[in-house]
Amino acid sequence: MSVMERDHLLFQGADWDFGTIQRIHDAVEAIGVGELGLDVYPNQIEVITAEQMLDAYASIGMPLFYKHWSFGKRFALHESSYRQGLMGLAYEIVINSNPCISYIMEENSATMQTLVIAHAAFGHNHFFKNNYLFRDWTDADGILDYLEFAKGYITRCEERYGHAAVERVLDAAHALMSHGVHRYPRKKRPDLRSEERREKERHLHLEQTFNDLWRTVPTKGAAAKPQLSDERRRALLELPQENLLYFLEKSAPRLQPWQREILRIVRQIAQYFYPQRQTKVMNEGCATYCHYRIMTRLHETGQISDGSFLEFLQSHTNVTRQPEYDDPHYGGINPYALGFGMMQDIERICIKPTAEDREWFPEIAGSGDAMAVLRDVWANYRDESFISQYLSPHLMRQWRMFYLVDDPDQPELRIEAIHDERGYRRLRRSLSRHYDVGWSDPDIQVIDVDLAGDRRLILHHHVLNRTLLHKDDAQRVLQMVANLWGYAVVLKEVEPSTGAIFQEHVAHPHETLF
Amino acid sequence: MYIIDRRLNPGGKSLANRQRFLRRAKAQIQRAVRQTAGDRDITDLERGGEVTIPADGVREPSFRRSGEGGVNDHILPGNKRFIEGDTVDRPPRGGGGSSAGGDSGEGEDDFRFALTRDEFLDLFLDDLELPDLAKRRVATVETQGMRRAGYTVTGSPVNLALLRSMRNALSRRIAMRRPKPEELLRLQEEIERLEKHEGPSEQLTALHQELEQLKVRTKRFPYIDPLDLRYRRFEPVSRPVAQAVMFCLMDVSGSMTEHMKDLAKRFYMLLYIFLTRRYKHVEIVFIRHTHEAKEVDEETFFNSPETGGTVVSSALREMQRIVEERYSPDSWNIYAAQASDGDNSPNDGSTSASLLRNVILPVCQYYAYLEVGSDSDRMQTGFINHKTSLWQTYETLQEQGANLAMRKVNHRREIYPVFRELFRRRDAEAGARVP
Numbered sequence: 001m002s003v004m005e006r007d008h009l010l011f012q013g014a015d016w017d018f019g020t021i022q023r024i025h026d027a028v029e030a031i032g033v034g035e036l037g038l039d040v041y042p043n044q045i046e047v048i049t050a051e052q053m054l055d056a057y058a059s060i061g062m063p064l065f066y067k068h069w070s071f072g073k074r075f076a077l078h079e080s081s082y083r084q085g086l087m088g089l090a091y092e093i094v095i096n097s098n099p100c101i102s103y104i105m106e107e108n109s110a111t112m113q114t115l116v117i118a119h120a121a122f123g124h125n126h127f128f129k130n131n132y133l134f135r136d137w138t139d140a141d142g143i144l145d146y147l148e149f150a151k152g153y154i155t156r157c158e159e160r161y162g163h164a165a166v167e168r169v170l171d172a173a174h175a176l177m178s179h180g181v182h183r184y185p186r187k188k189r190p191d192l193r194s195e196e197r198r199e200k201e202r203h204l205h206l207e208q209t210f211n212d213l214w215r216t217v218p219t220k221g222a223a224a225k226p227q228l229s230d231e232r233r234r235a236l237l238e239l240p241q242e243n244l245l246y247f248l249e250k251s252a253p254r255l256q257p258w259q260r261e262i263l264r265i266v267r268q269i270a271q272y273f274y275p276q277r278q279t280k281v282m283n284e285g286c287a288t289y290c291h292y293r294i295m296t297r298l299h300e301t302g303q304i305s306d307g308s309f310l311e312f313l314q315s316h317t318n319v320t321r322q323p324e325y326d327d328p329h330y331g332g333i334n335p336y337a338l339g340f341g342m343m344q345d346i347e348r349i350c351i352k353p354t355a356e357d358r359e360w361f362p363e364i365a366g367s368g369d370a371m372a373v374l375r376d377v378w379a380n381y382r383d384e385s386f387i388s389q390y391l392s393p394h395l396m397r398q399w400r401m402f403y404l405v406d407d408p409d410q411p412e413l414r415i416e417a418i419h420d421e422r423g424y425r426r427l428r429r430s431l432s433r434h435y436d437v438g439w440s441d442p443d444i445q446v447i448d449v450d451l452a453g454d455r456r457l458i459l460h461h462h463v464l465n466r467t468l469l470h471k472d473d474a475q476r477v478l479q480m481v482a483n484l485w486g487y488a489v490v491l492k493e494v495e496p497s498t499g500a501i502f503q504e505h506v507a508h509p510h511e512t513l514f
Numbered sequence: 515m516y517i518i519d520r521r522l523n524p525g526g527k528s529l530a531n532r533q534r535f536l537r538r539a540k541a542q543i544q545r546a547v548r549q550t551a552g553d554r555d556i557t558d559l560e561r562g563g564e565v566t567i568p569a570d571g572v573r574e575p576s577f578r579r580s581g582e583g584g585v586n587d588h589i590l591p592g593n594k595r596f597i598e599g600d601t602v603d604r605p606p607r608g609g610g611g612s613s614a615g616g617d618s619g620e621g622e623d624d625f626r627f628a629l630t631r632d633e634f635l636d637l638f639l640d641d642l643e644l645p646d647l648a649k650r651r652v653a654t655v656e657t658q659g660m661r662r663a664g665y666t667v668t669g670s671p672v673n674l675a676l677l678r679s680m681r682n683a684l685s686r687r688i689a690m691r692r693p694k695p696e697e698l699l700r701l702q703e704e705i706e707r708l709e710k711h712e713g714p715s716e717q718l719t720a721l722h723q724e725l726e727q728l729k730v731r732t733k734r735f736p737y738i739d740p741l742d743l744r745y746r747r748f749e750p751v752s753r754p755v756a757q758a759v760m761f762c763l764m765d766v767s768g769s770m771t772e773h774m775k776d777l778a779k780r781f782y783m784l785l786y787i788f789l790t791r792r793y794k795h796v797e798i799v800f801i802r803h804t805h806e807a808k809e810v811d812e813e814t815f816f817n818s819p820e821t822g823g824t825v826v827s828s829a830l831r832e833m834q835r836i837v838e839e840r841y842s843p844d845s846w847n848i849y850a851a852q853a854s855d856g857d858n859s860p861n862d863g864s865t866s867a868s869l870l871r872n873v874i875l876p877v878c879q880y881y882a883y884l885e886v887g888s889d890s891d892r893m894q895t896g897f898i899n900h901k902t903s904l905w906q907t908y909e910t911l912q913e914q915g916a917n918l919a920m921r922k923v924n925h926r927r928e929i930y931p932v933f934r935e936l937f938r939r940r941d942a943e944a945g946a947r948v949p
Contacts, residue, residue: 018517025515046518055527072535073572075528076627080564083628099516106521167534175576324592333591400593404602406586412601418593431589442577461577467584469577476575 008302014109021045024114025121031297032122032290036371040125041100041140045117048103053090054078056103060273061093063101064147066154066265068170094120096128096276098140111308115315118294123287130379131282133275142192143272149196150265157258169259172480173245173266178441180245180263180270192268199261206257233450240445244459244481245270247446253455254486263484278382278437285339286378288320292340322399342386345395346374356393388432393424403427442469444491455487462496469493474505482507535572536633542567547629547637548930565634566626639788660748669745682742692735693728701725758847758879759797760789761833764815765854767804767824770886777886778853779816780929785851786812788937799836803829805859809836826858826904827865834873843877850874851882851936856902867907875916882936883908887924 010027011020025045032038048056058075059065091108095101102120104113128134139146158166173180234240241247248255249263276283295316299309322337323329346364349357350373353365364373377386396419403417403426417423417430433439443462449455459481461469474491482489491505536543546565596602629637665675701721708718762782766775789796800815801807804822807829833850841848858866875881885905901909905920912918921932 018519021517022515025517029515042515044516044518046520048520052520052523052527058528058531067530067534069531069534069538069572070574072528072531072533073625075532076535077625080627103520163534167538171574174574178576178578322591325590326592326594333589399591401589401591402593402596404588404590406588406604408584411604413604415596415598415600415602416587418596418598420598423598427589430587434589442579444577463584465584465586467579467586470580473573473575474577476573477577 009305010114010298010303011110011308012305014111016110016113020110021047021113021117024110025117027298027303028114028118028122028294031294032118032126035297036290036293037375038122038126038290039129040122041098041129043121043125044099044101045121046101046103047106049106050082053093053103053105054082056093057090061095062147063095063144064151066147066151066170067158068174069167070174092116092120094124095143096134096138096140096272097143100125100128100140109311111304111311112315114298114304114308115291115295115312118291119287122294123290124283126290127279127283127286127378130375131275131279131382132380133278133382137275138272139192142195146192146195146268149199150269153199153261153265157262161258166262168483169262170266172484173263175477175480176244176248177266177270179444180243180267181274182243182246182271183438192272195268203257230448234448237449237451239449240447240460242443242445243267244444244446248481248484251449251451252485253451255484259484274437275382278384278435281335281339281342281383281435282378282381282386283339284336285341285343286374288316288336288340289343289374292316324400341395341399342390342392343374345392346370346377346390348394349392354394360392361390383435384432386432387435388428391428391431393419396424396427401427401431403430439464455485457481457485457487457489459489459491461491461493463493463502466495466502468502471503471505475507478505478507479510482509485509536637539567539572540637542572543629544637547634548934564626564628568625572625635787635791639792659751661751663747663749665744666747667744669747673745673748675744675746678744679738679742682744683738686739686742687735687737690735691731692737693732698725698728698732701728757797757845758793758849759799759841760785761799761801761836761848761850762786762815763807763829763833763850763852763854764800764802765804765824765826765829765852765857766802766820766822767857768821769824769857770855771888773888774855774886777923777926777929778884780926781853781884781886781923781933782851783816784929784933788933797841799833801829801832801836803832807832824854824857824859825862826854827862827869830866830869830874834869837877847879848877849880849882850878851884853884853886854904855887856885856904858902858904858907860903863903863907866904867911870908870918871911871914871916875911875918878917881916881918883918883920884932884936885920885922887922 010023016024025043033040054075056063057078058071065071091105091112093103100121102116102125104116104120108116128138128140134140154166154170237251238247245263245267249260249267252260255263295304295309295312298304299306304312320334320337320340322334322341323331347370349361349365350367350370353361358365367373377390381389399419401419402415403423405414405416407414417426419427443464445460445462446457447460448458459478469491478489478491486509488506488508491507492501493503494501543565546567550565665678701724705718705721705725708715708721712718762785764778764782770778786798789798798812800810800812802810802815802820803825804820805825805828806822809832829852837843837848870881883904885902905922908918908920912920919936921936923929923932
């Protein structure tokens with residue numbers, strides 16, 4: 001290596017200091033923003049220890065979070081498997097906030113820090129800022145303030161109403177978290193900053209309009225109530241409603257205001273994380289593709305040494321490894337591998353298309369500007385639509401994918417499709433469906449409740465493929481719903497096409513709970 | 515771009531969450547801790563460590579599909595030989611095969627995690643206590659202490675409440691309109707100026723008069739007056755004290771085999787951990803005896819070897835001497851734990867018994883006797899319940915109604931249960947005894 005070349009290197013050896021990090025960031029930024037055209041939130045890079053990484057793991061990666069035993073459980077679990085050496089820690093955690101916070105571990109070598117900055121601070125960051133789901137559903141500006149408020153609010157509740165009472169509400173809310181999101185965009189962009197103010201206003205309004213005299217006004221008999229039609233009644237309660245937490249927060253008759261607020265907090269947080277669940281392949285694919293391009297470029301321009309580049313490649317191939325189905329290490333499809341594979345495939349289609357690609361992807365094949373296509377893809381798709389649109393026959397052949405159906409009525413498993421002309425579309429359709437959260441989460445809705453009558457809450461689970469709910473868990477969660485609702489709750493598992501009922505769960509509230 | 519070094523931030527952000535978790539699963543963790551403790555070495559006990567609890571108690575349920583029933587489909591990579599329409603035998607349940615259901619999330623199996631030393635010991639010793647510690651506390655044991663009780667106008671200078679005194683002085687000065695030093699100064703300057711420039715005049719005389727008046731007033735109302743002084747007042751209070759002393763009596767004579775000594779030491783170490791962690795004011799006296807007894811320090815008690823004959827009464831005498839010297843039964847809760855292999859020289863039996871009955875037991879709150887046997891003891895004795903001479907002596911005492919607990923251990927694993935039994939919390943019994 002000549003003296004000249006050595007001068008270009010960002011770092012030598014594995015050691016780094018804050019000057020190195022700054023240099024690395026600037027070099028990565030020059031390539032990421034300058035050459036790849038990434039559009040990112042300002043970066044905030046925080047160096048943490050392994051201990052702090054474990055802390056962050058416990059609270060779903062967020063820098064601050066309210067207190068709950070389940071986080072303690074997660075912490076204990078991670079800690080013991082980490083200490084025994086069963087588990088390595090992630091190299092980084094990145095938070096969808098503005099500025100975008102990336103945690104990097106102090107143990108990482110300088111090469112790994114470069115990789116991590118390219119991956120998280122530019123790849124993920126670009127995705128968070130541009131993808132439509134994150135833009136529609138999350139408020140990167142307000143999330144940290146909101147978490148601060150949530151933490152404070154729950155602490156105050158604990159002081160006022162006791163740990164046990166708050167814990168019961170949180171337990172119930174957590175159990176319903178996966179059914180506490182709005183799946184279809186609202187008109188309004190979320191604004192978490194005003195949440196704290198709104199909570200105060202609600203509270204103030206209650207206090208201001210309180211007048212003890214109302215208690216003394218004699219009421220007429222209950223007879224005069226007009227009978228609402230079933231239709232009207234449901235419309236008033238916005239039924240059917242698939243957001244169970246929202247429904248309970250708004251309509252549960254016996255909850256205290258603070259209990260509603262806690263449900264609201266959990267619901268807001270569930271909503272914040274909802275896009276992440278829908279974009280795992282894309283998000284990781286985007287970040288992995290970005291770091292691969294950036295690292296390669298850094299090496300080409302002589303800013304990192306051959307040794308560093310090999311170190312990077314080793315960890316990169318580890319991350320994007322996809323074992324085959326009969327491999328003992330097989331544990332499902334690796335989102336890093338699939339995402340990275342598809343991004344590279346799109347690049348190939350743009351630059352060197354085959355006849356097949358021209359037929360399958362006429363609008364992008366041979367367009368030449370892969371980054372423009374990819375930026376568009378990253379902005380406007382989620383996993384499900386992305387796969388159903390861009391999984392190419394070439395990649396299916398390369399992965400040698402096949403489609404296996406397990407029908408309990410048949411004696412054997414059946415290969416429904418393989419990577420051939422007849423199977424491409426079916427393969428693609430079924431893979432994309434696996435990434436549709438609307439399909440993988442059980443579809444449970446509030447159907448009806450007679451508030452004037454016995455107030456029994458009726459939920460339906462629309463059974464898909466005759467797969468029922470896990471019975472034990474369903475009963476436990478239903479018990480929590482009943483506790484929140486304050487009256488009996490019925491969950492019917494219904495075949496949507498015929499209306500046949502497979503199973504019914506019933507739960508009655510424990511009077512002592514609230 | 516900002517780089518922030520968070521490494522120096524305090525860690526342990528999850529501590530509060532961890533406590534909540536431990537509280538939640540306390541009963542199960544406690545059970546697990548007890549089980550683990552049985553298999554552990556005593557030095558390990560001080561170290562905390564891994565426990566396993568059933569996952570059920572800390573389950574986080576959610577609405578999810580069960581893995582069984584219904585049509586499942588999978589997209590798998592790595593096809594080597596299949597073509598469309600092929601059928602495959604269903605892999606045996608739970609077997610590897612295509613194992614497409616591998617992503618079932620958190621397993622249902624046991625939940626394993628590590629406790630710190632403090633957490634471990636707290637849980638381990640949670641419901642143990644020295645029996646009847648309350649009795650004397652209520653009765654007579656009291657010391658005199660002092661407590662702050664407001665202010666007084668008399669007192670010794672060390673108790674002068676400076677702040678309060680100065681505040682009083684200030685309010686008195688304001689109320690009496692004592693002239694301020696600045697006022698005097700200003701007047702004096704005015705007079706000097708007039709004297710210099712204009713010579714005597716009517717105004718000057720008036721000013722002189724005023725100054726005189728103010729000076730008199732200043733003198734009449736001093737800056738600080740004995741009237742202002744306040745002293746901190748203390749009043750005596752009597753505080754109940756839960757003082758306790760534990761006598762550890764160990765037989766180290768020749769008849770004790772290594773195994774027996776080991777058992778006894780384990781027992782005392784457990785006792786020592788328990789006392790030092792749970793009670794602030796417990797003193798521990800170590801007495802070891804052969805044919806003669808000696809008070810020793812902790813180090814010697816646990817570690818140094820010795821052999822000789824066995825005279826139990828020597829230890830009891832030593833205890834009696836120490837009690838008389840240092841621990842008056844009026845103000846101390848006295849406990850004793852004795853470990854021995856049960857051998858005693860034949861002519862000492864009655865002496866020991868009378869000593870115990872007349873001297874030791876009356877001053878003791880609780881007397882625990884632990885008999886250590888050899889590992890193979892149980893097998894040898896079979897039906898014939900061989901009783902050692904000491905056991906017989908103590909049994910007689912117990913039948914006469916003495917407050918004496920006796921247990922026998924042969925094996926290491928019995929130490930923990932026996933210990934727990936001897937020192938378990940006796941809330942229910944205590945409640946029953948009070949009429």
